[in-house]
Amino acid sequence: LTGALSVTTHVRDAITVVHGPQGCTHHNFSLLHATSLDNDRIALPPLVSTGLSETDVVFGGEGALDRTLDLVIARSPGAVFVLSTCIVETIGDDVGMVCGSRSGVPVVMVPTAGFLGGSFQAGVNNALIALAGMARPAEGNGRVNIIGEKNLEYEVDENFAEVSRLLALLGLFVNIRFVHDLATDNIASLGAARLNVLRDPSLIPVGEYLKERFGTPYIPAYPVGITGPVAFLESVAGACGIDYRRAVDEEHALRQETLDDFADLAGAGISFAPLPPDPEGSRAAQDIAQALRLDITPSGCPVPVPVTPPIGITGVRRLLHRWRRALHA
Template identity: 55%
Template sequence: MNLKTSPSSSRRYEGCTLTGALSVTTQVEDAVTVVHGPAGCAHHNFSLLHAVMADQGCLRLPSVVSTDLGERDIIFGGEEALERTVRRVVDGGAAAVFVLTTCIAGTIGDDVASVCATDFGVPVVPVPTAGFLGGVFTDGLHAALTALAGAADPVPAETETVTIIGEKNLEFEVEENYREVERLLAALGVDVGLRFVREVRFADLAKIGAGRLNILREPALAPVGEALKKRFGTPYISSFPIGMEGSISFLKEAGSALGMPSDDAVAAEEERQQEMLASFADMRGAAFSPGPMTLHAVEYAPVRRVMEALDLKADTGGAGLALPYSPPVGTAGVRRLLHRWRRQIHA
């Protein structure tokens, strides 16, 4: 059974640089991530990743190994410990190895890139993630996506195939959000060729340049989108669709980028949205207590417009409507949000 926690407690993708990178590299199922540093860094992140993966219904353990640096390594250098660990992992049958640096490894100045350049018989990809030297979760995410893309050679574009870039693997409803994007693309007659990076094998990464269009999870990934565009010549859409109007804009933008007509898909989506709003007519005019200050943020404009469409009234005595940490993705995301609100209003 896939028991999910409440969206109100799903702020799980905040954290250090190392965590951001691990949220990417551990999604390559036949690869192993070596965390170069003290055992605690790997243990903490393994526990987090395991809990999130189990919550999402994934029974696979994250493939994370530590170089387990001790005092002697920290004083005299940990490069030998890193080489020993990589060789042990390769002997265990890993298709590839990703080496992530911790604050300790970065501070003592280990030449991780040089160790990774050794011929181990399989690709060994270094990812700089020493947070003490500057960086947060997003920097680790970007570093991992860029490093994994660098491990792939350009290949010819495949007709009508797109690539999803940078899904938030630790967020609530990650699969539901993907399925909504997949549904919208299907309305245009387009398939997803690669989820970069979620539940793939190392050989799949070679398809990173094969899509005709890249779709970023959020605008913060623009540097990754630009890097991929420069290397493979692939245009990109800067974000998953947010809210109902975001779904319409997404269909138009994707259709335009792919040179495909989108009028029929847009008309069908607009009809779908009107039917959805009509199904929540029992909520119309209900009172609610204003939620967190994020409701007034620019990114929550689509949520406010849904409230306006159902004539929800702000009243301190009304129901407390919880806002998701990230705005709802597409029409389906709005539907799920309204279902939760309906339960709160009628509680």
């Protein structure tokens, strides 16, 4: 449920209905609101609960959903997304039937069973695929979609800016961020892009769905660490039939400039404690340390490693500033 909400609440003119007890909505509302504040977004998640009672649980909650949709649709949103909860899946409400009975405003059901199976990432993928169903094939515009940004990630906008910078080196520009701070009408252009860039490989099922639906190829992940950007440029250029040599030369120059800027750290002893749970983050940190000729040793100065790996050179620079502060403390 939370994974799907991290997607649907970023369609700014839509309303998400959580079909279940009020507590399910309240918990997620608090989480999403706090995360927005951490990312300097002063916005309340557009969430509405059907507020199932004990009577609804015993006799069925479809009527509660029907009444809630009446109230929500009267507000003329761009779309309504209906997310189910564990209790609704257990009692067997036909959420799809209730949603399908509506016309005018798009009412889209997103399957979000909890303890019956699935995970946070499954909710993200289900939501992206359900929202993609609102789009139709469109005339190509030569741009690139960004797919599945981690909206609860602290550096989501910084990471987007880095990917946009790399695409611009190849003369490419972003079509839509699917889904981050998006209007419902923008979803119509989803199929017009020449390429989709996925946030990470966990979104490959979404990439495959979009490829089958619109014929759009995809790159499976953002560029990670100090070696990722060049490989990313080559992959994007290959998918789009673009000469990447000039872009790669510029990126190599930026990488060397970054290493020169932090040359004062060379030779220092560092340790990664505690190690991040993501092996990719550990590998990226080791690559950065090796490029700067840092000595990784258990007795070295502990330096931070983010849970998610740094994206591109700008992510590496942010991490190195933190390492410098740790070493000079």
